[in-house]
Amino acid sequence: MKKLTLLRHAKSSWDDPVERDFDRPLNDKGKRAAAVMGRFVRSKALSFDQVLASPAVRVIETLENFEEASGLALEPTWDRKIYLASSATLLDVLRGANRDADHILMVGHNPGLEDLIFDLIPDDGTSPARDEVETKYPTAALAEMTLAIDSWADINEKCGKLDRFTRPRDLDPELGPDYN
Secondary structure (H helix, E strand, O other), X not given: OEEEEEEEOOXXXXXXXXXXXXXXXXXXXXXXXXXXXXXXXXXXXXXXXXXXXXXXXXXXXXXXXXXXXXXXXXXXXXXXXXXXXXXXXXXXXXXXXXXXXXXXXXXEOOOHHHHHHHHHOOOOOOOHHHHHXXXXXXOOOXXXXXXXXXXXXXXXXXXXXXXXXXXXXXXXXXXXXXXX
């Protein structure tokens, strides 16, 4: 059995005048949300054997805020293939993960992360958490899965169980959507 945790980058700033989407930073709400999720990981005593992450600025800043709040010393493997990747590409990245890693944290973007959950978790009505993801996988949300595999090379569709899906607003209502 392997564990996979997916973290979508926190809310980025569309007001920042950057030339490339890749360079968009987090906004203040995103920084707060990343820290809230880091504190949640600390409270659950989660740890990761490997971190695979997109090198986009908003992911780097998410991890900086997340790491500080979690108390973990993360050493991400930055992989450009994760930037705006499809589920198929993310599966390929995971197949190349450190074979000794039992728990991987992957940090990236939607819709790829959401689609990866749909590919790994059966849609058989037994996972209320999967239904929540289907409603929306918001920024800075964390999805924790157990995979029925012994090697990352064997990861395939429908091999997982979604153990927990946590959104920033579940931990701090002020980080919920703005309806104004």
